Structures are given as structure tokens and as C-alpha cells.
Amino acid sequence: MSTDAAVMQFEVRPEPGPGKKLLPDGVMGMVIFVFTEVMLFAGLISAHTIVRSRAAGEMWPPYGQPRLPLEETAINTAALLLSAVVIFFAQRAFRRGVGSARWTFLASIVLGIFFVASQGMEWAALLGEGLTMQSSAYGGFFYLIVGTHALHAVAAMLGMVWAWLRMSKGTLTQSQFSTVQVFWYFVVLVWPVLYWKVYL
Amino acid sequence: MAEAAAVGAHEHHHGPQGILKYIWSTDHKIIAMQYLFTGMFMAVIGGFMAYVFRMQLAFPGLPVPGYGVVSPGEYNALVTNHGTIMIFWVAMPVLIAAFGNFLIPLMIGADDMVFPRINRLSYQVFLISAILILVSLFVEGGGFGGAWTAYPPLSSVSDYNLTKLGSSIWLVAVALEFVAFLLGGINFIVTLMNARAPGMKAYDIPVVVWMIVIASILFMLSVGPLIAGAVMLLFDQTLGTGFYDPTRGGDPILWQHLFWFFGHPEVYVVLLPALGITAEIITTFSRKKLFGYKIVIFTAVATGVLSFFVWAHHQFIAGIDPRMANIFTVTTLLISVPIAELCFVYIATLYGGSIRLTTPMLWALAFIGEFLIGGVTGIFLGASGADIYFHDTYFVLAHFHYTFFPIAIIGTFAAFTYWFPKMFGKMMNDTLGKIHFWGTIIPFNFIFIPLFVLGLGGQHRRIYNYQNFPELAEMQPLRVLATGALIVMLVFQFVFFWNMFKSWRSGEKAGKNPWKANTLEWTTDSPPPHGNWPADDMPKVYRGPYEYSVPGRDDDYWPQNIPG
Amino acid sequence: MWVVALALVALALLPEPGFACPVCFDPNDEHRQAFLATAIFMTVLPLGMVGGVGIWLRKRLRRLDDEEAPPEPPANDPS
Numbered sequence: 001m002s003t004d005a006a007v008m009q010f011e012v013r014p015e016p017g018p019g020k021k022l023l024p025d026g027v028m029g030m031v032i033f034v035f036t037e038v039m040l041f042a043g044l045i046s047a048h049t050i051v052r053s054r055a056a057g058e059m060w061p062p063y064g065q066p067r068l069p070l071e072e073t074a075i076n077t078a079a080l081l082l083s084a085v086v087i088f089f090a091q092r093a094f095r096r097g098v099g100s101a102r103w104t105f106l107a108s109i110v111l112g113i114f115f116v117a118s119q120g121m122e123w124a125a126l127l128g129e130g131l132t133m134q135s136s137a138y139g140g141f142f143y144l145i146v147g148t149h150a151l152h153a154v155a156a157m158l159g160m161v162w163a164w165l166r167m168s169k170g171t172l173t174q175s176q177f178s179t180v181q182v183f184w185y186f187v188v189l190v191w192p193v194l195y196w197k198v199y200l
Numbered sequence: 201m202a203e204a205a206a207v208g209a210h211e212h213h214h215g216p217q218g219i220l221k222y223i224w225s226t227d228h229k230i231i232a233m234q235y236l237f238t239g240m241f242m243a244v245i246g247g248f249m250a251y252v253f254r255m256q257l258a259f260p261g262l263p264v265p266g267y268g269v270v271s272p273g274e275y276n277a278l279v280t281n282h283g284t285i286m287i288f289w290v291a292m293p294v295l296i297a298a299f300g301n302f303l304i305p306l307m308i309g310a311d312d313m314v315f316p317r318i319n320r321l322s323y324q325v326f327l328i329s330a331i332l333i334l335v336s337l338f339v340e341g342g343g344f345g346g347a348w349t350a351y352p353p354l355s356s357v358s359d360y361n362l363t364k365l366g367s368s369i370w371l372v373a374v375a376l377e378f379v380a381f382l383l384g385g386i387n388f389i390v391t392l393m394n395a396r397a398p399g400m401k402a403y404d405i406p407v408v409v410w411m412i413v414i415a416s417i418l419f420m421l422s423v424g425p426l427i428a429g430a431v432m433l434l435f436d437q438t439l440g441t442g443f444y445d446p447t448r449g450g451d452p453i454l455w456q457h458l459f460w461f462f463g464h465p466e467v468y469v470v471l472l473p474a475l476g477i478t479a480e481i482i483t484t485f486s487r488k489k490l491f492g493y494k495i496v497i498f499t500a501v502a503t504g505v506l507s508f509f510v511w512a513h514h515q516f517i518a519g520i521d522p523r524m525a526n527i528f529t530v531t532t533l534l535i536s537v538p539i540a541e542l543c544f545v546y547i548a549t550l551y552g553g554s555i556r557l558t559t560p561m562l563w564a565l566a567f568i569g570e571f572l573i574g575g576v577t578g579i580f581l582g583a584s585g586a587d588i589y590f591h592d593t594y595f596v597l598a599h600f601h602y603t604f605f606p607i608a609i610i611g612t613f614a615a616f617t618y619w620f621p622k623m624f625g626k627m628m629n630d631t632l633g634k635i636h637f638w639g640t641i642i643p644f645n646f647i648f649i650p651l652f653v654l655g656l657g658g659q660h661r662r663i664y665n666y667q668n669f670p671e672l673a674e675m676q677p678l679r680v681l682a683t684g685a686l687i688v689m690l691v692f693q694f695v696f697f698w699n700m701f702k703s704w705r706s707g708e709k710a711g712k713n714p715w716k717a718n719t720l721e722w723t724t725d726s727p728p729p730h731g732n733w734p735a736d737d738m739p740k741v742y743r744g745p746y747e748y749s750v751p752g753r754d755d756d757y758w759p760q761n762i763p764g
Numbered sequence: 765m766w767v768v769a770l771a772l773v774a775l776a777l778l779p780e781p782g783f784a785c786p787v788c789f790d791p792n793d794e795h796r797q798a799f800l801a802t803a804i805f806m807t808v809l810p811l812g813m814v815g816g817v818g819i820w821l822r823k824r825l826r827r828l829d830d831e832e833a834p835p836e837p838p839a840n841d842p843s
Contacts, residue, residue, distance in 0.1 A: 015763075016399025016740050020828055022821050025314045028390045032420060035813055036382060039424025042809050043458055046802035047428060047443070050454050053798035062449070133441045137449035140441040144432065421810035457799065461806055508807045521796055524803070526775040 024175030027182055034186045037152070041190055044148065045197050048141045061138045066129040068142065068199050069122055076115050076122075077195055083111035084188040091181055094167070095174060102167055109160050112184070116153050119146070145198055149191060156180075156187045226316035227730060231323050232302035233623070236616075238330055239294035242285050243609075245334070247690055249282040258676075258683035260665040272664045273362065276345025279662060281337060283348035284370070287466070288377050289330055291608035295473045296419075297326070297381065299615050300388050300412040302623065306721035307406045309397025309739040309761075311731040314390045318383050326380035329373045336369035344370035347662060349459060352444035352452045356436040368437050375430050378423050385416035397720065397761075399741035403494060404760065406719045406745040410497055411476030415469045418504050422465035429458030456515050464511035467603065468503055474611030475500070475542055478564045481618050482546050483746045484717045485561040486553025487756050490746040491545050499538045499545075506535040516587045525584040532582035536575055543568055554749075558715075559633030563614035566641050567606045574602030577652070592662075595655025598648045605644060613640070613696070620700075621714045625726040626707030632699040639692030646685035650678040716757045719745045723761050 023031070052060060061067060086108040093101035123143075131139045163180045166172040222230060248266075253275055255264040263269045270278070301319065305312055313319045337343040344367040346355040355371075358364035392405070392413045432443040433455065442448030444455055483490045490496065509531040516525050546568055555561070577599040580586045590596060613636075620628050659672050666672045666679070713722040720741070724733050733739060739761040747758040 012764075013399065013742050016397075016742070019394075019396055019398050019400075020825075021394045022824055022828070023394075025390055025394050028393060029315065029318075029386045031817065032386050032389055033382075035810070035817075036420045036424050038813065039421055039806075039810060040428050041424075042806055043425025043428030043461070046425065046806055047432065047454055047458065049802055050457070050795070050798045051443070051449060051451055053794045054451055055449060133435065133439055137442055140435070140443055140450075144435070144441075144443075148431075417814065421814065425806060453799075457802070505811060508811060512803060520799065523776050524800060527772055530772060530775060 024178065026175050026179035030179045030182045034182060037186060038190070041145075041148070041194070044141075044145050045193070048145060048197060051137050051141065055137075062136045064130075065136055065138055066126060066131050068126070070199055072118070072122060073195060073199055076118050077191060079111050079118075080115045080188050080191055083108045083115070084185055086111065087181055087184055091177060094172075094177055102164070105160075105164055105167065108184075109157065109164060112153065112157055112160065116150065116157060119150055119153075142198060145194055149187070149194055152187050156184050159183060224320070226312070226320045228301045228305050228313050228316070228319060229623075229728060231319050232298045232300075234323050235293045235301060235326070236298035238327065239290050239298060242289040242293075242330060246282050246285040246290060247693070249278045249285070250686060251690060253278045253282070254683040254686050256664070257666070258680045260667055273342055273345060275664045276347075276662070277337065277343035277363070277366070280345050280347050281333070281343050281370075284374065285333065286604070286608065287348065287470075288374060289333065291470045291604065292377075292381060293326060294612050295470055295477075295608065295615075296412060296415060297322070297384050299408075299473065299477065299619075300384070300416070302619065303406075303721065304388055304391055304409055304412065305395070306622075306724070306728060306732055307409050307719050308392060308395065308400060309720045309733075309741065310391060310395035311733070311735070311738070313387045314395055315387050319387050322380045322383035322387070325376055325383065329376035329380060332369055332373035332376065336366045336373060339365040339369060341366055349463070350433065350455070351459075352433065352436065352455050355455075356433055356444045358437065364437075368434060371430055371434050371437070375427060375434075378427060381419060382423065385420050388413050388416045389420075397739050397741050400760075401741075403497070404741050404744050406476075407479040407490065407493070407496055408473065408476030411472040411479075411500055414500050414504050415472040418465045418472075418507060419469045422462045422469075422508070425458045426462035429455055453515070453518060456518055460511040460514040463514065465504075465507045468507040470607050471539075471603070472500055472503070474567065474607040474614075477611055477615040477618070478546060478567050479549075480717075480719070481560045481564040481614055482549050483748060484618075484715050485556045485558055485564075486550050487556075487748045488549055488553035488746075489748055491548040491551075493744065493746065496542065496545055499541050503535065503538045506531065506538065510535055510582075513582055513584070513587070516584045517591050522584070529582060529584045533579060536579065536582075539575055543572060559628065559630055559637060560614050560618035562634065562637050563610055563617060566637070567610045567614060570610060570641070570644070571603060571606040574599060574604075574606065577602060590655065592660050593655040594651045594659045594661060597661055598651035598655055601648050601651075605648075609640070613637075618715070619721075620703070621710030622721055622726050622728070624704050624707075625710055626703050627710045627714060628703045628707060629699050632695055632702075636692055636695040636699060639695060640689055643685040643689035643692070647682045647689065650682045654678055713759075716755070718747060718757050718759050720760055723759055 022028070055062070086104060090101050090104035090108055093104055123146075126142075131142065133140045133143045159180045163172055163177060166176070223234075225231065252264050252267045252270060255262075255267075256270040256275055261269070301313070304310075341363040344350075344355070344361065344363050346361050346363075346367060350367075350371070354360050355367055358367070361367055392409060396405070432441070435441040436444055436450075442450045444450045444452045446452060479490060479496065510528060512520060512524060512528040513532045516528075577595070581590055581596060581599060617628055617633055620626070654675055657672070657675055659666065659675065663669075666676070710726050712724065712726060714726075715722070720739050721728070723739055740763075741760045742763050743758065743760055745760055749756045750758050
């Protein structure tokens with residue numbers, strides 16, 4: 001290797017400026033976490049698909065098991081999707097510094113709480129009708145998948161209430177809001193898939 | 201960045217003081233030490249388990265010195281927990297968590313991780329999981345004995361495994377350990393993306409950092425289905441659900457589907473950091489630029505992608521469609537291509553270099569040589585036809601020990617001896633290091649080559665006593681040879697511990713850069729202070745990490761942070 | 765690349781099921797298909813997610829670079 005050729009390999013670099021961030025730390029971390037969560041639900045749905053396929057030709061839900069309430073849950077689903085739309089507008093208002101962002105955000109939280117509460121009532125009704133985790137693989141998967149989602153929804157609610165309190169005090173940053181928002185989008189958007197696979 | 205660093209350093213100084221500094225710290229270096237020493241402690245336990253069950257195999261029924269007579273149930277628990285501990289509590293915490301925590305911020309010129317408190321939480325969750333797995337050995341019925349892969353129905357029905365409590369605690373411990381690495385993995389990825397020193401572009405990042413982060417991404421993407429499966433298994437054990445019970449509509453094969461979706465990428469999760477460590481050491485001690493830096497990175501990414509396509513080869517005889525097995529045979533053989541490529545790249549790096557055979561370099565070279573044997577024997581197992589014969593024999597066992605031992609033990613010793621001066625500010629004794637090296641490598645081959653032969657002879661795994669199989673009993677001398685070699689190897693580990701403590705107490709002082717290496721961690725003090733560099737003097741990066749022996753320079757190395 | 769694809773397809777389609785093969789004739793074909801479908805689903809999903817975000821981040825990086833250096837004349841990329 002001649003000296004000239006070797007030296008030519010090294011571009012002379014200008015004095016480096018400050019590093020750039022493609023996304024705020026919190027949002028980036030939450031996106032990666034959401035990937036893991038998506039895979040968790042992918043595993044649950046795959047398991048459900050495989051077990052359900054074993055029962056091909058037989059009844060699903062199995063004999064003697066209650067049918068899931070499609071219509072009530074459709075209303076819940078609508079409320080949940082609406083909540084995601086509302087939080088989108090809340091974020092836009094918050095970025096522009098509009099005072100009404102607080103109330104838009106609160107509306108989104110209330111819709112989320114409505115979803116969690118009515119899912120809880122649905123569970124109580126189903127338990128009364130004899131659908132339990134032990135009663136069949138059908139019941140087991142229902143409570144496992146919907147319960148995992150409910151756990152995420154409750155966690156998201158806690159995060160959103162925390163963000164709302166900080167927003168009221170004026171200490172919430174844009175990136176904190178976006179972090180919570182990303183998680184809520186995940187909880188909302190995974191639900192229609194679960195509704196399709198588990199209920200329909 | 202500079203302001204942010206200053207603020208960060210300012211906050212750090214308000215951390216806890218005194219002894220609390222070491223158990224409640226958010227400093228990435230202290231968390232790395234916590235992971236490292238917890239991992240070492242667990243390795244000692246895992247090694248002791250190997251000693252006990254190897255003694256039982258060599259001298260069945262006789263009391264084992266230091267343990268006593270091994271009952272069949274205890275034997276199963278020892279084998280299971282040896283595997284679990286060595287993979288999840290030794291390989292992962294040491295290679296990824298300890299060296300990832302120590303190296304990533306130092307090598308990319310950051311003052312700490314992006315989320316220091318999540319980092320601390322990660323270790324605390326890990327510590328709880330380590331305590332739980334140890335507790336599970338002593339509960340009523342003993343530790344879980346259903347093999348580290350925990351296939352149902354043996355793992356899900358307590359009437360079969362007879363360890364009702366042990367198997368549930370084992371499962372919870374493994375799940376918690378995943379949570380710990382999840383938190384750590386998020387930290388690694390975000391830190392690499394957002395906290396690099398000014399001027400550090402994608403292709404200026406040292407290979408080991410790339411490898412640890414790619415491994416973290418693989419882990420994050422593959423662990424979800426296993427967590428789902430583990431929750432289902434736990435419910436089967438404790439709540440009486442029937443997810444894996446075919447009589448109640450469940451499916452036992454489903455567990456293998458979910459477990460190996462994680463289980464095979466996991467091999468590459470631990471392999472990639474070890475390959476990265478080797479790359480750093482080989483370039484430093486052959487005083488040569490890494491051959492094909494970009495090729496190494498792209499190859500690692502390709503390995504990661506392919507690792508999602510191979511996992512069903514663990515189910516070749518579990519009842520999957522043979523046409524599906526065909527495809528997985530092809531992908532399994534394909535994944536040896538990128539790994540072989542990396543080995544060639546390392547050999548090409550060595551070619552024509554001025555090689556210094558220091559202790560870390562010996563470990564790195566041994567890693568390549570020994571791992572090659574593991575890789576080559578994997579070809580037989582990856583072919584779905586040959587696997588029908590080899591499945592569940594000692595051939596499989598020897599194969600994956602020839603991959604995992606280089607990764608988890610040789611790779612760790614390479615990294616530990618290489619970065620010891622940076623971690624503790626003292627040089628390790630090279631003579632003792634070499635005695636330890638040869639005392640580990642030679643017995644290692646004497647342990648596992650006999651096991652290949654035993655496996656070819658048809659010896660199946662997880663058997664308490666082979667004396668009851670007439671055609672296997674006559675191979676007893678090979679078993680005694682393997683056990684003897686294991687004991688020699690374990691004895692030589694005392695040399696390592698002696699060397700470590702002696703060097704730590706009274707070793708020769710290491711300067712900032714004892715190996716004359718280029719990467720950023722060698723530009724700060726040894727051991728690095730809080731915040732790694734003075735807050736007003738954070739490093740900037742002007743070139744790639746492997747500019748050794750550049751013609752026209754007086755020094756044969758050119759640190760990344762020196763302009764011009 | 766297409767050679768590899770062709771080889772994979774050939775390997776998947778050409779083998780004749782063996783008569784002694786216990787799993788070649790699953791009476792419940794839907795169950796066998798479910799394993800295959802979920803295997804493909806779980807494999808493609810993570811790669812798709814990471815690939816998608818990788819491409820998006822790359823685009824974002826380009827956009828940030830463009831914003832940073834506006835005086836640079838539009839040299840060769842009018843499309």
C-alpha cells in the first residue's frame with residue numbers, strides 16, 4: 001500500500017457540531033418498548049389461532065360456553081378509537097400552547113376510562129354466565145388476551161392521569177406527552193385486531 | 201450536547217454517598233460491576249452444579265465430595281438449573297448487561313446511559329430474579345427438573361414433575377430476568393441512537409457497541425412470544441387452565457413454537473457481543489485496521505435477520521410438517537454463511553499484522569477456533585434428516601457447549617482481561633493469565649470431544665445413570681475422562697480468581713491507554729470518574745475506531761478523539 | 765436472489781409425503797396450516813416493524829440534514 005493511497009483514505013473532517021437527536025429519548029424508548037409489546041400480542045394471537053384451529057369443525061365457542069357480547073364491545077371499541085383521535089388533537093393544541101389542550105386531553109382520558117370500566121362490567125357478566133379461565137381453552141384465551149390488554153389500558157390510564165396532572169401544573173414537556181401518546185396509540189390500535197381475532 | 205452533559209454531571213454529584221453509592225447507584229459503570237459480579241457468582245454456582253452431575257455420571261451412585269449422594273430428582277434439578285443459570289444468569293448479564301453497560305457510554309463518548317434510573321431498576325429486577333432462582337432450589341420438592349426448555353406437559357403438570365413450587369418459582373424468575381433485560385435493552389438502543397459524541401457517525405461506532413445493540417434489538421423483538429408462552433404456562437401450573445393440555449383443547453407443541461421463536465435468536469443475542477469483543481481485541485493486538493468494517497456490520501444485521509428464520513429446526517422431530525422442515529434446513533445452513541464470513545474477516549485482519557500474543561489476544565483467538573468447531577458440528581444437526589438420529593443425544597449437547605462455552609466463558613475472559621485495566625486501573629498478571637488460559641482451553645476440549653463420541657454412539661441426554669443401558673455402559677471411560685477434564689478446568693479457575701484479586705490489590709498501575717488502542721474509553725482515566733470525562737471536556741470524534749499503523753504517522757495508533 | 769427463492773419453493777413443493785410419516789397426513793389440516801401461518805406471521809412482523817422504522821428514521825435524518833443546510837443548491841435531485 002503506497003503512502004499516498006493510504007492518506008487519501010482519510011477524509012479530513014470538519015470540527016464536529018453538536019449531535020442530533022432523531023427522536024426525543026423518551027419517545028424512542030417507548031417506540032422500542034411498543035415493539036416488544038406488539039410481539040407479546042403477536043405471540044398471544046398466534047397461540048389463540050393454533051388452539052382455535054384444533055377445534056376446526058367443532059363448535060367455537062364450545063358447547064355450553066356463553067357467546068361473547070359483540071355489540072356492547074363494538075361500542076367500547078368505538079369509544080377507544082375516538083379517544084385516540086381526541087388525543088391527537090390534544091397533542092396539536094398542546095404543541096401550539098393552546099389552553100384548551102387540557103380539556104381535550106381530559107376528554108381522551110375519560111373515553112379511555114369508559115372503555116376500561118365497561119370492559120370490567122362485561123367481565124363480571126361473563127363470569128356470571130359461567131365463562132372462566134378454567135372452563136375451556138376458549139375462556140382461558142379470552143381472559144388471557146383481553147386481560148393483558150386491559151392491564152395495558154390501565155397502565156396507560158395511570159400514565160395519562162400523571163401527564164394530565166403535570167399539564168395542569170404546567171410542568172409537562174412535549175416529549176413526555178408524546179411518550180404517553182405513543183403508548184396510548186399502541187393500546188388503542190392493537191384492540192381492533194384483538195376484537196377481530198377473539199370476538200368475531 | 202455540552203450543556204446537557206454539564207447538567208447531567210451536575211445531577212450525578214447529588215447521588216447517594218458512602219456504601220449506598222455502590223448499591224443504589226445510577227452510574228453505568230457501577231451497574232456494570234454489579235451485573236459482572238452477580239454473573240460471576242452465578243457462574244460459580246452453575247459450575248458447581250456441572251461438577252456434581254458430571255461426578256454422578258462418571259461414578260454413578262457414589263457420594264460426590266462436597267455434595268453427597270445425588271438422587272434422580274436432584275440430578276434433574278441440577279441439569280435444568282445448570283442450563284438455565286448459565287444462559288440467563290451468566291451469559292446474558294455478563295456479555296450484554298455488564299459489558300454493554302460499561303462499554304456503550306464509554307465507547308460512544310457519553311457521560312452515562314440515557315435513562316440511568318431505568319438502568320438501576322434493570323439491575324434490581326435482575327437481582328430479585330437471581331435470588332428467586334436460587335430460592336427455587338431449596339423449596340419443598342426441590343428445584344425444577346423439567347430441562348431448561350420446560351416442555352409441557354412435564355413442566356405444566358405438577359403430578360409429572362413433582363416440583364409444584366420449584367417449577368413455578370423457576371418460571372417467575374426467568375420471566376423477571378427477561379423484564380430486566382428488556383429495561384436494559386431499551387437503554388442501550390436509545391443511548392446509542394441519541395447520546396453519541398459529536399462527530400461520531402454510524403460507521404465510527406466500535407464494532408462491539410454495534411453488536412451489543414443489534415443483539416439487544418434481536419432480544420426485544422423475540423422475547424414477546426416467550427413471555428406470552430410463559431404466562432400461559434404459569435397459569436397452567438397455578439390457576440389450572442388448559443392452554444397446553446390436549447384433553448381440554450390446548451396444544452403442547454404450542455409451547456415449543458413460542459419458546460424456540462425466542463430460543464434461537466437468543467443464541468445470536470449472546471453470540472454477537474462475543475464476536476464484537478473479539479473484533480476489538482484482534483484489531484488492537486494485530487495493530488491493523490479491521491478488515492471490512494462495513495461488511496462486519498452488515499453481516500451482523502444479516503445474521504440478525506436470518507436468526508428469525510431458523511427456529512423451527514428445534515422441532516424437526518416434534519411433529520412439524522416435513523415440507524416446512526425442509527425450508528428450515530435451508531435457512532439453518534444459510535445462517536452459517538454470515539458467521540463463517542465473520543471468522544474469515546477476523547483471520548484477514550490478523551493476516552500481515554504485528555501480532556502480540558497477550559492474554560486477551562489468546563482468548564480472542566481461542567474463541568474463533570473453538571467456536572468454529574461448534575459451528576461445523578451444527579451443520580449435522582441443522583439437516584432435518586441427520587437430526588432424526590442426532591436429536592436429543594450428547595452430540596447436540598457437545599455442539600451447543602462448543603458454541604456457548606466460547607461465547608459465554610472464552611468471550612467473557614477475553615473481554616475481562618482486555619478491559620480489566622480500564623475497569624480497575626491495574627494491569628493483570630500476564631503469566632498467571634496465560635496459565636489460566638491454557639488450563640481452561642485444553643481441559644475444555646477434553647470435556648466435550650468425548651461427549652461428541654458418546655453422542656455418535658447413541659447416548660441420549662438427561663439420563664441419571666447409563667449403567668442400565670448395556671450398549672452405553674461400556675463407554676464409561678469416556679464419561680470418566682470428561683468428568684476428570686472438567687475437574688481440572690474448574691481447579692484452574694482458582695488461578696483466575698487469585699490473579700484477579702492480586703492484580704486488583706497490588707497490580708502494576710495501568711495508564712489511560714495501556715494497550716495503545718483507539719476507541720474512546722481509553723482516552724479517560726482508569727478507572728473512569730463519575731461522568732466519564734470532565735463535563736467541559738467531553739470527547740469529539742474525528743475518525744473511525746480502527747486506524748492502526750497508518751502510514752506517515754509516528755504512532756501506530758490514532759485515537760478517535762485526536763483532530764488532524 | 766430468485767434462484768434462492770425458486771430453490772425454496774421447489775423444496776417446499778417437491779417432496780412426496782412418506783407413507784410412514786406420522787405428521788404428513790394430519791387429519792386436521794387447518795391445525796397444520798395454523799402452525800405454518802403463525803410461523804410466517806411471527807417471523808415477518810418484527811422484521812417488518814424494524815425495517816419500517818429504520819426506513820422512516822433514515823428519511824427523517826435526511827429531512828433534518830436538509831433543514832440544517834438550506835443554502836446548499838439543489839444539485840442533482842429534482843425528483
